[in-house]
Amino acid sequence: MRLLQNFTIRMVMLTILGLFCLLWSGVGLYSVHALSEVSEGNDIDRHLVRQMTVLSQGNDQYFRFVTRLSRAMDVKIGGGTPDFAPARQSLENMRQKLEEMKALSPGPMNPDISREVLSNWQALLEKGVVPQMQLAQQGSLTAWSEHASTVTPALSRAFGASAERFSHEAGAMLDNTRVMVDGKTYTIRILLITAVILGIAILIFTDRYLVAMMVKPLERIRQQFQRIAQGDLSQPIEALGRNCVGRLVPLLRAMQDSLREAVSTIRAGSDNIWRGATEISTGNNDLSSRTEEQAAALEETAASMEQLTATVKMNAEHARQASQLADAASLTAGKGGELVSDVVETMNGISASSQQIAEITTVINSIAFQTNILALNAAVEAARAGEQGRGFAVVAGEVRNLASRSAGAAKEIEALIGESVCRVAQGAQLVQETGATMDAILRGVTEVTTIMKQIASASEDQSKGISQVGVAITQMDSVTQQNAALVEQVSAAAAALERQTEDLQRSVQQFRLSASEPQQRVTAKAAPGVQRMASAPAQSTDEWVSF
Incomplete structure (x- = not known):
């Protein structure tokens, strides 16, 4: 503390406040940057989850179409009147999910994988599902059965393989993003705790400095003034440095x-x-x-x-x-x-x-x-x-x-x-x-x-x-x-x-x-x-x- 007696209180306080502001400015800037990255990771996470959800819903609508069309064809084979409305509804839902997937693609996903999924999905819809629906409503049972057993399963396997690769890649990206978010969150937590500890240390140092450089010297000056007020002009006063109080x-x-x-x-x-x-x-x-x-x-x-x-x-x-x-x-x-x-x-x-x-x-x-x-x-x-x-x-x-x-x-x-x-x-x-x-x-x-x-x-x-x-x-x-x-x-x-x-x-x-x-x-x-x-x-x- 004696080394600080020759520095003005204003300079020391400005230095302390500067360090305090610099500390919290750095913490704030890094926190803003980290929160920005966390926000970007959350956006990627939500986008990938949305793509996977749409892909899963489209695949689900495909299987519903196959199931409902098979039931209608069983009724037709039995000599009854088939109801193709549920199958058409599933087909329409599958087409809507394809459009949603196109709107969400490619996003953060690899463009090649995204294009492959969309291409296989489009081929399954146009070459497999739609012709199969048309054959079921207008064609013969033999043509429908041949198409349903040869063309559509091949297209379905290709679409399933590309969807699996898409899901695997999206899962890997989700894991990486969550690891990054957890790391940034932990870093921010440690940084804030460190900044709080340093801030408390600066406050304690500031308090001790003010007590040593202002409170005690001012108390000595007050005692000297009190002695002067009582008429004692014989007591000398010791030097207190060259700071603001010492200049008095x-x-x-x-x-x-x-x-x-x-x-x-x-x-x-x-x-x-x-x-x-x-x-x-x-x-x-x-x-x-x-x-x-x-x-x-x-x-x-x-x-x-x-x-x-x-x-x-x-x-x-x-x-x-x-x-x-x-x-x-x-x-x-x-x-x-x-x-x-x-x-x-x-x-x-x-x-x-x-x-x-x-x-x-x-x-x-x-x-x-x-x-x-x-x-x-x-x-x-x-x-x-x-x-x-x-x-x-x-x-x-x-x-x-x-x-x-x-x-x-x-x-x-x-x-x-x-x-x-x-x-x-x-x-x-x-x-x-x-x-x-x-x-x-x-x-x-x-x-x-x-x-x-x-x-x-x-x-x-x-x-x-x-x-x-x-x-x-x-x-x-x-x-x-x-x-x-x-x-x-x-x-x-x-x-x-x-x-x-x-x-x-x-x-x-x-x-x-x-x-x-x-x-x-x-x-x-x-x-x-x-x-x-x-x-x-x-x-x-x-x-x-x-x-």
Whole structure:
């Protein structure tokens, strides 16, 4: 087995599998060839048996023909009616068997013997049996008897001799074929048993090889890994050859040496890390206290700025409300001016209507005067008419009375309209003066509105500026608080680093670097995680690493 240590497992396994495949391939090929020969021998055996069976059946049909024909001729000689049907059936069967024999010939048999059998059989059928049947049915008894005693027996003896030679030759061939089949079967059996034994031997060798080249070396490597896992780096590992498993040994040895160097370096540097972590923790504690003081001052400043911002916002809100009220007053004054203008126009319309009414009254007075004149003329004409015009005079008198009353009413209306026109003129004058006053008020309100808008805009800008200052101070306070939290986290991380350094020192002490060094069994405690006190700014999170 030691000679195989320098060969790869793949090469050895491929060689074993190649031998195994070569062995069974040879066995399989020879078995296929032998089975093919056995199959050919069985085919020859079946063919010869078939030929011998057909030959025997043909000979049997011949003897049946002779027997049945003899019986029929005995009946005919006795004076009865012979039945030639059985004899004809035997003759037909003999002819069919001859055709079957021709179809099977020559086969594996010697062609000369096969031709001789067929020739004698054909001669017996055509020259002996068929003429004998014809003579029995048509000819005289003497001719039939002579043919049956001389021609047919000679042909039958020749056919029997050739059939015997055929059977003897076929039997010899059957014996040879069966001997060959038995020999091949025995050879295949021996070959298969040998192949199975060799296969089992190959499997046993493969198992022993795998145990020696893989299982045991891997167990040694596992034990070495277990010693390394337990902290023992002092035990060397022996070489296991240059196969696939043996190539792991230099790598394992290099890993063990690297671990030994790394543990030595960690032991040397853990004290420096511990001292540095202690100094970092002390400095961070001082920085944390100063940062907390700065955060408190910024918090007070932020509170003051919030109060100032609230006051400025309130002033801006009041200025905005005053501006809105001034806008409303300006709109109301504008609407009042428009109403005064409408009143002036209405008073002017009333004055014009009064003038038109005065003119209509003048027309009515003129109509009444003319009616009075017409009534006077009618009275004069009625007086001239005498008795015929008395009724017309009465009517004219009534018309004069109505005209007088219309003239009086028109004078009264004219007087009232004149007085109304005077009052309307006075009202129009007052309304015009009121409109001028409303225009002055509107201009004043507009100026006040403009000033209030400017005040509100300035207050709003001031509020925005103070709000921005407050936001900046709030952000500074938030950043300071976050810095304080980060300082606390750094302090906690430094403390955790200090504890982890102590744990690391205890952990590396369990490694045994040399055979003379005692091994310490120390179980390192898991370092507690650092809990964040507040979320750090987005731009600062990438700079911190959890220890």
